[in-house]
Each structure stands twice: as structure tokens, then as C-alpha cells.
Amino acid sequence: GGGVNMKTLTVAMSGCVAVVTHIDGPHLHVASTGDCTAVIGSLSENETWLAKKLTTEHNSDNQKEVKRILSEHPESEHHHIIKGDRLLSVLAPLRAFGDFKFKWDKSIIEDTLGAILGDRACPPNYKTPPYLTAAPEISYHRLSARDKFMVIGSDGLWDMMTPMQVIRLVGEHMSGKVTLSPLHLAQPHIPLQDIASVLRQRQAAMKLKPTDSNAATHLIRCALGGTAYGVDHGRLSQMLSLPQDMVRMFRDDITITVVFFDEEYLRHC
Numbered sequence: 001g002g003g004v005n006m007k008t009l010t011v012a013m014s015g016c017v018a019v020v021t022h023i024d025g026p027h028l029h030v031a032s033t034g035d036c037t038a039v040i041g042s043l044s045e046n047e048t049w050l051a052k053k054l055t056t057e058h059n060s061d062n063q064k065e066v067k068r069i070l071s072e073h074p075e076s077e078h079h080h081i082i083k084g085d086r087l088l089s090v091l092a093p094l095r096a097f098g099d100f101k102f103k104w105d106k107s108i109i110e111d112t113l114g115a116i117l118g119d120r121a122c123p124p125n126y127k128t129p130p131y132l133t134a135a136p137e138i139s140y141h142r143l144s145a146r147d148k149f150m151v152i153g154s155d156g157l158w159d160m161m162t163p164m165q166v167i168r169l170v171g172e173h174m175s176g177k178v179t180l181s182p183l184h185l186a187q188p189h190i191p192l193q194d195i196a197s198v199l200r201q202r203q204a205a206m207k208l209k210p211t212d213s214n215a216a217t218h219l220i221r222c223a224l225g226g227t228a229y230g231v232d233h234g235r236l237s238q239m240l241s242l243p244q245d246m247v248r249m250f251r252d253d254i255t256i257t258v259v260f261f262d263e264e265y266l267r268h269c
Contacts, residue, residue, distance in 0.1 A: 009112065015091070015099030019055055019152055020136075021259070026143040026269040028150075030054045031136035034093040035155045041167040042146045049171045051163040054139050057155070058095040060085040065094050073128050080125035087131055088123040095133055102132035145267040148174070150259045151219070156252035160223040170258060173218045176210050216256040223254060 017034020030038050035057040042050045058065050060082055069087075070078050083089040091102060101109060106122055106129065113121035151166050161169075185195070211231075212218040225236025242250055 012098060012100050015096040017093050017096050017154070021150065021152065023143075026266055028054075028141045028143055030139045030141070032056075032139070033058070033095045033097065033134050033136045035059050036153065037155070037158050037163070038150060038152045039163040039167060040141065040147050041149045041151065041170055043148060044146070049164075049167050051167040052141070053163055054141055056137065058093055058137070060094070062094070069094060069131065073131070077125065077127060081131065088125060090123050091132070095135065097134045099132055103130040105129060143261060143266050143269070145263050147261055147266065148263070149261060152257045152259070154253060154255040156254035157219065157223055157256055159252055166219060169219060169222055170215050173210050173215050215258040219256050219258070220254055224251065
């Protein structure tokens, strides 16, 4: 009945993607909508890092996802649905929250946005909506004592790094982080041989000593400033200070959560 609230309308026109994980003992469930990624870092039997992806991005590189969308629309439309690797030539993720311009009936969109956007109210070749869903894809992983941590990140991180690079960086961060705090001996009477062994391990870890105590911050620093010779702080500063109207030309938004697992707990699950 009333007029359109532009603030509410702007929010509804926006979209977002998400990944959610739920951990119950050794049981890990992941729900993913869009192109965020969750990866587990595990140690192999020969103590090398392994990256296990728990999600599959919902974009035009995912042929299963493309086939799902095409199957929901008449064959006469198939040529127009995915064009330029985007949904209706516009949207990169093929699942998302919001973005009602890809979900509502054409008449509703035109009534709501027609006076503001005119012919641009609907995407091109908009005939049989909805083209977009927020329904998540669910996956399951049973955790073991070899699973050490999980990295959840938005696509801005994965544009800069591969899952294996991310897992190695967090693994090295775990090893080097012990040097950020003073050495404390757990027991009062320890043989000198054991103390020497601890000191040698700590000396080796000094080579990996990170600037950040937080693993997610460490990843962002490496993603934005990393080079073949280490972190270039000039490049990092430039990437963090780009004007808002230019930043998306150089990088996407980056959100990272790193979850560490309790090895002893998982060993007895």
C-alpha cells in the first residue's frame, strides 16, 4: 500500500554468500551458499600438510551447478541463462541470499523498481524466475586427530591463494607462534638433554616467527602483501588503502575464520 522504502529496497537488492559449519564432537557439517570456501588442514603420516576442501563453489566453473540451473528453465532460454560466466550476464555466484532481482516475478520487480530504474529494472532475458536460490549445499566430514584446523574464507582470499598455500601458511604459523611467548618449562627437574632438544626446536621455529599472533590476520597480510620473497609491506599498505570506488578493481572483500581442533579430544572420539 505505502511508498517504497529506498533503504529497505537497497538492502533487498544487495546480495551475499555464506558458509556455515557446525561441529558436534568429531562430526563436522558444512552448509554453503555461493562461492565461500571451507578447507581443513591435516597432517599426513609423513608430517606434510594436506588441504581438504569441504565446499564446492557455486559459480559457472561448477558444471553440476550450471546443469542444475539449466534444468529448471525451458531449453529455449539456456543460451541466455549463463553468459560471460555470469547468471543472466550479471551475477557471478549462482546461489546467494538477497538479490531479489533474480528471484521475484517480473511484474513485481517492475512495479517496485520500474519508476527508478526503468528498462534496467530486470536483468536481460528475464522470463522464468526464480533463477537464483539461497538453498545451501550440505557436506559432512568426520574429524580425526590428524585434522588440525579449518579455514573458512570468502572468495577474496581464494582469488589470491590456493587452498594448499593457505593451509601451509597456517601450519607454519602454528609452528612459529610458539616463539611469540617466553619459554616455560613444564616441570622443575628436566634433564639438560631434554632442555637442549626444546631449545633446538624453538630455534628452528624462529625461522617461521610470524608478525601476527592471530592466524587469520597472518593470512590477510600474506594474501595482500605476499611475494615470492616474503611480505612486501609497501604493497600491503597500498592494497589496504585503495579508495572505495577503486578497490574492487584490485581485490574482493576478504573475511577469514580459522578454527583449531583439539587433537587429544579427537584422538579419543
